[in-house]
Structure formats: structure tokens, C-alpha cells
Amino acid sequence: MDATTAAVSKRLPGLKKKSSSRSGLRNLVQGCWSYRSPVEKKPDPQPNLPQFSISALPDDVLLDCLARMPRAALQTAMMVCQKWRSILKSTEFYEMRKQNGRVENLLFVFGGAGTGFLSAVYCKSSGSWRAGLLCSGRSIAENDWLSGYHNENHALLHAQPAVIKHRIFILGANPCRFSKSVGIECTIVYDAWTKTLRRGAPMHCPRKKFACCVIADRIFVAGGANRNDSGRDAITDSEMYIPELDAWKPIASMPRKRYGGLGAAVNGVFYVIGGLKFSSTLWSSMQPYIYVASMDAFDTNLNCWQKTKVLPMDGCVIACTVVGRAIYMLTSHAVELSFWKYDTWDESFTRVKPPPIPSPLRIDNCLKFSCVTMGSDVYIIQVGGSIDDLLRRSGRNGRGYKEGLVLIYDTCTLEWSRGPDLPYVKNGATCTVVQC
Numbered sequence: 001m002d003a004t005t006a007a008v009s010k011r012l013p014g015l016k017k018k019s020s021s022r023s024g025l026r027n028l029v030q031g032c033w034s035y036r037s038p039v040e041k042k043p044d045p046q047p048n049l050p051q052f053s054i055s056a057l058p059d060d061v062l063l064d065c066l067a068r069m070p071r072a073a074l075q076t077a078m079m080v081c082q083k084w085r086s087i088l089k090s091t092e093f094y095e096m097r098k099q100n101g102r103v104e105n106l107l108f109v110f111g112g113a114g115t116g117f118l119s120a121v122y123c124k125s126s127g128s129w130r131a132g133l134l135c136s137g138r139s140i141a142e143n144d145w146l147s148g149y150h151n152e153n154h155a156l157l158h159a160q161p162a163v164i165k166h167r168i169f170i171l172g173a174n175p176c177r178f179s180k181s182v183g184i185e186c187t188i189v190y191d192a193w194t195k196t197l198r199r200g201a202p203m204h205c206p207r208k209k210f211a212c213c214v215i216a217d218r219i220f221v222a223g224g225a226n227r228n229d230s231g232r233d234a235i236t237d238s239e240m241y242i243p244e245l246d247a248w249k250p251i252a253s254m255p256r257k258r259y260g261g262l263g264a265a266v267n268g269v270f271y272v273i274g275g276l277k278f279s280s281t282l283w284s285s286m287q288p289y290i291y292v293a294s295m296d297a298f299d300t301n302l303n304c305w306q307k308t309k310v311l312p313m314d315g316c317v318i319a320c321t322v323v324g325r326a327i328y329m330l331t332s333h334a335v336e337l338s339f340w341k342y343d344t345w346d347e348s349f350t351r352v353k354p355p356p357i358p359s360p361l362r363i364d365n366c367l368k369f370s371c372v373t374m375g376s377d378v379y380i381i382q383v384g385g386s387i388d389d390l391l392r393r394s395g396r397n398g399r400g401y402k403e404g405l406v407l408i409y410d411t412c413t414l415e416w417s418r419g420p421d422l423p424y425v426k427n428g429a430t431c432t433v434v435q436c
Contacts, residue, residue, distance in 0.1 A: 063087055067096035071436060074193045088193075094165050103435045105374045106192065108168060109383060109422060110134060110156055110430040117149070117156075120423045122406075124374055131423040134190065134197070145186065145199050148175035158208035158227075160263075161432035162219045164243055166192045169200065169219060170430055172208055174227070187241070192436040201246045205237050211263030211272040215300050218242060220251070220270045222298070223258035234259035234277060238298070254296050255305055261292070262320045264327045266344045269306075270298040271327065274317035291316045312349045313340055319371035321378055323411050328378050330355070330371055339409070355380055355407045356416050370431035378409040381422055381431055 054062065066087055069077060078085045087093055097103050107122035117134035139146065149155040155173050162169040170188040187200030203221065210224025219241035225234055234257035239248045254272060261275030273295040293314070297306045311317070319330040327342040337357055341350045367385025371378060382405040404422035409415075 059087075063093060063096055067093055067100055067102065069102075071102070071193065075195065078194060091165075098435070106434050106436060107372060107374060107379065107381075108161075108192075108430075108432055108434060109370075109381065110159075110161075110170065111383070122420075127420065129420060129423050139197060143197070143199070146197065149173055149188070156430050159430050160210065160212045160221070161430045162212050162214050162241075163432050163434050164214055164217050164219070166434060166436035167243075168192065168432060168434060169241070169243075171203065171212060171219070171221065172206075172210065172224075172227075174208070192434050201241075201248060203239055203241075204248050204250065205235070205239070207235070207237075209260040209275075211258070211261040211275070213263040213265035213270050215265045215268055215270060218300075220263070220265075220298065220300070222254050222263070222270070222272050222296075223261045223275060225259050233257075234275075252298070252304055254298075255308065256292070256294075256296065258292055258296075261295075262317055262329075264320050264322050266322055266325055266327065268300045269344070270300065271344075272296045272298070273320055273327075273329065274311065276316075309347065313338060313351075319369045319380065321371040321373045323373050323376060323378060326411075328352075328371065328409075328411075330369055330380060353409075353414060353416065355409070356418075357405075357407075372431060372433045374433055376411050378411060379419065380407045380409070381405070383422070383431055 054065070057065070066077065066084065074088060078088050094103075105124050107124075109120045109122075111118050118131070119134040120129050120131045122129050155175065156170065157174065159173045160171045162171060168190040170190065173186075173188055175185060185202045185206055187202060189198045189200045190196075191198075206227045207221070207224035208227050210221050212219060212221040214220075220238070221241075222238040223235060236253040236255070236257050238251045238253055240251050241248050257277055258272060258275035259277070262273045264271045264273065275292045277290055277292050293311045294308045295311060296308050298304070299306055313329075313331050314333060316332055317329050318332050321328055325344050327344065329340045329342065331338050331340060337354055339352050339354045341352050342348070343350070368383050370381045370383050372381070373379070404424070406419035406422055408417045408419050410417070
């Protein structure tokens with residue numbers, strides 16, 4: 001800067017030094033294009049939608065949703081809330097599952113083994129058995145009344161099952177007399193959905209070897225013998241159980257005594273078939289009892305017993321089941337088995353093709369069969385005893401071997417087939433089918 005310029009600058013303090021051309025261009029560009037930070041575009045506001053939960057659904061819609069759950073999830077669903085629990089325990093829920101095809105037939109076999117209740121479950125769709133304990137050790141610890149049954153080898157030896165929807169009522173189980181529990185005589189209720197046991201009201205008469213059936217969600221029992229009576233005399237007493245009240249009430253007594261009779265229900269009629277009649281000459285006769293070759297029928301609508309029907313077959317009826325309007329009966333004739341069909345509409349008996357068991361048989365005294373229905377098929381399950389002739393034919397020796405035969409009779413094709421053998425269940429006694 002020369003002297004002249006310096007002097008001018010002193011006189012004119014607003015005068016600045018002239019910038020170079022490059023700086024001027026930069027200033028020009030900056031003046032034209034100023035940096036602006038990007039502005040985030042806000043999304044358009046959404047309309048306020050109401051928030052719904054599954055519990056806010058109408059009851060009929062909620063019922064339909066819950067009815068479509070798999071059976072394995074029902075136990076957990078019952079613990080969600082009180083409303084769900086009440087829905088899942090309702091009759092409407094069970095009927096909705098049936099309409100949706102969510103129920104299937106499961107064959108249960110119960111047996112006591114001294115160390116706990118053993119059970120075996122057969123699923124028709126898979127064609128296989130699954131065995132295990134009916135209740136866990138924790139259940140025993142939490143329920144003192146179970147210990148009397150849990151520790152008894154023959155707790156279910158004379159028990160009878162009755163099924164109402166997905167619940168199995170085990171009647172006449174024999175508790176351990178040495179148990180510390182007081183008043184443990186009861187009806188054992190098993191829920192096939194939740195896999196839990198609970199205690200129900202005991203029968204007025206603690207009986208064994210009695211007949212039972214279910215009609216319109218009511219359990220009917222008749223006959224047998226009083227377990228507390230050392231004389232083991234057959235009785236005619238009959239009772240009815242009301243599940244929602246957990247109470248038994250007496251009904252009209254049978255016209256004759258029956259010990260070991262079998263029960264079946266068709267169209268509101270309770271049939272009591274066969275059985276034994278103990279003789280009054282117990283000590284003077286080598287044959288202290290005789291078979292009762294007849295059956296009595298109790299009409300639940302008329303609340304009375306009808307005329308006795310004579311059975312045409314000889315020997316004793318050892319198992320029976322119902323398919324439609326017909327009662328199928330398995331009978332023993334000392335050295336062979338026969339199979340009969342009784343049509344309740346025209347009251348006719350027909351002898352049908354016997355089960356494929358070779359005869360003559362030397363049947364062990366402990367041999368026991370049970371008959372159940374799955375769909376249109378009759379299942380005959382050997383739940384106890386031994387068949388010596390079958391052991392010899394298969395190359396095995398010895399007595400007392402439990403075969404566990406499962407024979408299936410198709411009532412449509414009238415043919416027999418062999419099912420998978422029953423897993424080992426000691427003292428298997430209670431056998432029934434549940435739709436769950």
C-alpha cells in the first residue's frame with residue numbers, strides 16, 4: 001500500500017482493501033447459493049383408530065376363536081383369566097369344538113401299580129399307544145387324599161369308569177386302608193384337557209362289582225356288593241350322580257340282586273346285564289353262586305325299572321359296549337368266547353362272528369376283557385390275566401403272562417382285525433373312550 005492510499009484510508013475508515021478476483025467469485029457464489037439445512041418431512045397424521053383386545057370381542061366370536069385352539073393349548077388357556085376358564089368349561093365350548101372337528105376319540109386304560117396311577121392312551125388317528133403316570137409326584141404332595149390310592153396295588157381293581165364330555169369319573173376305586181388320610185373314599189375325576197385329578201363326592205354305598213352308565217350327563221350305578229360288608233352279598237341299591245351339584249341321590253332299586261353286572265345306555269334306558277347271584281347256601285354248596293342269565297332296564301324318563309329280558313346265551317357276559325342302537329356283548333363259555341348283538345329297537349339277539357382267539361382255551365381265573373366303542377368299531381382289550389393256549393402257540397412257556405391283546409370288530413364290514421398290543425399296565429381295570 002503506497003502513502004497516498006494509506007492517507008485515504010485514514011480519512012475514509014469504511015474503505016476496505018480490494019479482494020482478488022478469486023475471492024470475489026467465491027463471495028458471489030456464496031451470496032447466490034446459501035446453505036439451508038434439510039427439513040424433515042413430517043408424515044401425514046393418521047386418524048385415531050380405536051384399540052381392541054381379544055377380550056373385547058363379542059362372546060360368540062370369542063367362543064369360536066377359543067374353540068379352534070389345539071387340545072395341547074387348552075390347559076394353558078384356562079389359566080389366562082377367569083372369563084376364559086368359564087368359557088372353556090362350558091357346554092357350548094365343547095359342542096363348538098365338536099362342530100369344528102377339533103375333538104377325537106382317545107382310549108384310556110388306567111391301572112394302579114403301587115407306585116402311582118399308570119395310564120395308557122391310544123389315539124386312533126396315530127394308531128399307537130402312549131404310556132405314563134396319570135398324576136405326578138407333585139400332585140400327590142399337593143393332594144393328601146390321593147396318597148391312599150397312589151400307594152395301593154389294587155386301587156382300581158373293581159373301579160368303573162363313566163365319561164361326561166372330556167372328564168372321566170372313576171367310581172368305586174379302593175383306597176389304601178392304612179393311609180393316614182381320613183375320609184378318602186371318593187369319586188376320582190380326571191380332566192383329559194387339563195390332565196388334572198380332583199376329588200368328587202363318594203357314592204352313598206361304597207360298592208364294588210357294580211354296573212354303571214351315563215345318560216344325559218348323569219351317571220347311573222346299580223347293583224354290586226357293599227365293600228364294607230364282609231358277607232359280600234349282592235345288593236339291589238341304585239344311585240344317580242349329578243356332576244354340577246357333585247352329589248349322589250338314590251333311585252328306584254333293581255328288581256333282583258346282581259353282583260358283577262355290566263351297564264349300557266341306549267336312548268335313555270339303563271341296561272344292567274348279567275352278573276352273579278350269590279346263593280344263600282354258601283357253606284353247604286360247592287357252587288356258592290349262579291349266573292343271572294337276564295338283564296334289567298331302567299327307563300330314566302319314567303323313573304322305573306321295566307320288565308326283565310332273558311339272555312339267550314349260556315355262560316356269563318364279561319364285557320359289553322354300545323354302537324348306535326345295538327349292544328354288543330362278549331360272553332364266556334368256560335373254554336371259548338362268543339360275541340352277541342342285541343338290537344334295542346326290535347329286542348332281538350343275534351350271534352355274530354366271534355373274536356379270532358383260538359379255542360378251546362384254558363382261561364386263567366384272572367383273565368379280564370374290556371369292551372369300548374370308537375366310531376363304528378368295537379375294541380376288545382385284554383386288561384388282565386393270561387391265555388395259555390396263545391403262549392404255547394407262540395413258543396413261550398409259563399403262566400401268568402399278560403398278553404395285552406387288542407382286537408377290533410368293524411360293525412360295517414363284520415370283520416375282525418388285530419390292533420397294537422396294550423402297553424404293560426399293572427392291574428389294568430378301568431378302560432374307556434373320551435372325545436376330547
